Amino acid sequence: MWVNWWGGQQCRPRRTDRPLDEAGVVAAVRRAAERGHTLRPVGSGLSDSALALTDEVHVDCSALTGIVAITSDTVRARAGATIGSVQEALAQRGRALATVPHAPGATIAGAIATGTHGGGAAIGSLSEQVVAMRFVDGTGRVRSVSEDDPPWAPHADAALDALRTGLGALGIVTEVELRTVPAEVVEAREEAVGAEEALAGGGPLDAHPFATVDVHLPTREALLRWAGPAAGEPEPAPGGPVEALGRAVTRLGHTASAQWSAQRSRPAPRWEGTVTGTAHELLPDPHPLRGGFTEWALPREALAAAVRELGAATAARDLEIRRPVEVRTGPAETGWLHPAHGRATGWIMVRAHRGDDHDPLFRLVGSVLEGMGGRPHWAGRHPWTAADMKLAYPTLPEFLAVRDRLDPDRLFGGPHLEALLGP
The missing domain is CATH 3.30.43 (Uridine Diphospho-n-acetylenolpyruvylglucosamine Reductase; domain 2)
Known part of the structure; x- marks a missing residue:
C-alpha cells in the first residue's frame, strides 16, 4: 500500500x-x-x-539521490535528491537555489514535474531554473535535453519546456541541472496588514524578493511575511534561525497576534521581530499542516478580486476555511504545462485539516477561481479534465506531440493522467 x-x-x-x-x-x-x-x-x-x-x-525514485556536480552557476542533482539536501550542498559552496519552496523534503524531480514554486514576483519556480535534464523515455532509452538545444520543431524528439512540468508523462527523470545564485544572508519580517493593501498590484507582494500573505477571509485581516537582503551583517536571531522559526510567539506588532491567536483559523505569527539567516532556513514552513490542499494560479491582475470573491462565496455557502488562505506571486513561466505559463501569476492556496470533509470546499474554490482564469497547481487537488486543459493551455498540442514521440505506448499512463491529457 x-x-x-x-x-x-x-x-x-x-x-x-x-x-x-x-x-x-x-x-x-x-x-x-x-x-x-x-x-x-x-x-x-x-x-x-x-x-x-x-x-x-x-x-x-526517492533513493536516486546525491549531487552529481556543482559548477560556478549550476548544480546537477539526481532526481530523488530533496530540495533541502541540494540547498545544503550549495550553501557549503556559497551558492543557492533562487526559488525557495515551502517543502524542503520534496524531491527535485517531483517538485519540477508539478510546477512547485516559491514566493516572489520576479523569481520563477524550480521548473524555470532547469537548464538540462536526463530521463528514461517509454522505450527504455536514456535521453537528455538542454536549454542550449535548438528550439523545438516538429521533427525533434523533445524540448526542455515540455519536460518542465512534465507531470511524469514523458519519462522518468534521473538527473536535473538547475541554475544557482550567490548565497546571501536575508532578514525576514512579518507584519499585520489589510488584505487590500497586501494584494494590490505594486504592493508588498511585488516589492520584496520573497513574500507571502496569509489572509483570514471573514475579517480581511492579513499577515505579510517577507524577506530581503540583510543590511550589513546583522546578527542571527538568538538560538539560530531554525530555532527561531519553531518558537511559539504570542504577539506581533503589540496587539495583532494576541488577537489572532485566539482563533486558530486566523493568521498566526511565525517569528518575533526580525530573524536573520539564509533563505532556505527561514522561508520554508517549519510546521506544515497534515491535510489536503488545493492551489490555483491566476492572472496577477485578478488576484485581489479573486480573494474577495472567494471570501464572499464561502460566506454565502456557510463553508468555513479553518486555515488562512495563502497568497503568493510569481512571474510568467515558459514550461508548456506550468500553471503560470505565459503570464505573471498570483497563487491562492486553500488548506484543509486532516479528517475534514474538504470536497465541498475545494469544489467551491475551484469553481470560483477557475471562473477568474485560474489554473490548478498540479500538486494539489483539482477536478480538471482534458477539456479544461485544451482551453487553458495553448501549448498543449506541442506537449502531446512530444508525448507521442517519447511514450508512444503510454507506458507512463494512469487514470488521473489519462483524464488530464487523454489516452
Missing part, C-alpha cells in the same frame, strides 16, 4: 521498484514494458494530487 505524506491519497500497486541508479530506472521501465504494465514515478509523496496513483507499477 502506498500512502502520501498526510494519508489523503493511497493506492496498492502490484509492484514497486526502487532503483539506486539510472541503470535501475532503465531496467524498471523495460521490465514493465515487457510485461505489459504501466508505471508511475513517485518521490517523497508530499503532493496531494492523484498523479502518482496506480494499481500497476510504482518507480520510487
Whole structure:
C-alpha cells in the first residue's frame, strides 16, 4: 500500500521498484514494458494530487539521490535528491537555489514535474531554473535535453519546456541541472496588514524578493511575511534561525497576534521581530499542516478580486476555511504545462485539516477561481479534465506531440493522467 505524506491519497500497486541508479530506472521501465504494465514515478509523496496513483507499477525514485556536480552557476542533482539536501550542498559552496519552496523534503524531480514554486514576483519556480535534464523515455532509452538545444520543431524528439512540468508523462527523470545564485544572508519580517493593501498590484507582494500573505477571509485581516537582503551583517536571531522559526510567539506588532491567536483559523505569527539567516532556513514552513490542499494560479491582475470573491462565496455557502488562505506571486513561466505559463501569476492556496470533509470546499474554490482564469497547481487537488486543459493551455498540442514521440505506448499512463491529457 502506498500512502502520501498526510494519508489523503493511497493506492496498492502490484509492484514497486526502487532503483539506486539510472541503470535501475532503465531496467524498471523495460521490465514493465515487457510485461505489459504501466508505471508511475513517485518521490517523497508530499503532493496531494492523484498523479502518482496506480494499481500497476510504482518507480520510487526517492533513493536516486546525491549531487552529481556543482559548477560556478549550476548544480546537477539526481532526481530523488530533496530540495533541502541540494540547498545544503550549495550553501557549503556559497551558492543557492533562487526559488525557495515551502517543502524542503520534496524531491527535485517531483517538485519540477508539478510546477512547485516559491514566493516572489520576479523569481520563477524550480521548473524555470532547469537548464538540462536526463530521463528514461517509454522505450527504455536514456535521453537528455538542454536549454542550449535548438528550439523545438516538429521533427525533434523533445524540448526542455515540455519536460518542465512534465507531470511524469514523458519519462522518468534521473538527473536535473538547475541554475544557482550567490548565497546571501536575508532578514525576514512579518507584519499585520489589510488584505487590500497586501494584494494590490505594486504592493508588498511585488516589492520584496520573497513574500507571502496569509489572509483570514471573514475579517480581511492579513499577515505579510517577507524577506530581503540583510543590511550589513546583522546578527542571527538568538538560538539560530531554525530555532527561531519553531518558537511559539504570542504577539506581533503589540496587539495583532494576541488577537489572532485566539482563533486558530486566523493568521498566526511565525517569528518575533526580525530573524536573520539564509533563505532556505527561514522561508520554508517549519510546521506544515497534515491535510489536503488545493492551489490555483491566476492572472496577477485578478488576484485581489479573486480573494474577495472567494471570501464572499464561502460566506454565502456557510463553508468555513479553518486555515488562512495563502497568497503568493510569481512571474510568467515558459514550461508548456506550468500553471503560470505565459503570464505573471498570483497563487491562492486553500488548506484543509486532516479528517475534514474538504470536497465541498475545494469544489467551491475551484469553481470560483477557475471562473477568474485560474489554473490548478498540479500538486494539489483539482477536478480538471482534458477539456479544461485544451482551453487553458495553448501549448498543449506541442506537449502531446512530444508525448507521442517519447511514450508512444503510454507506458507512463494512469487514470488521473489519462483524464488530464487523454489516452
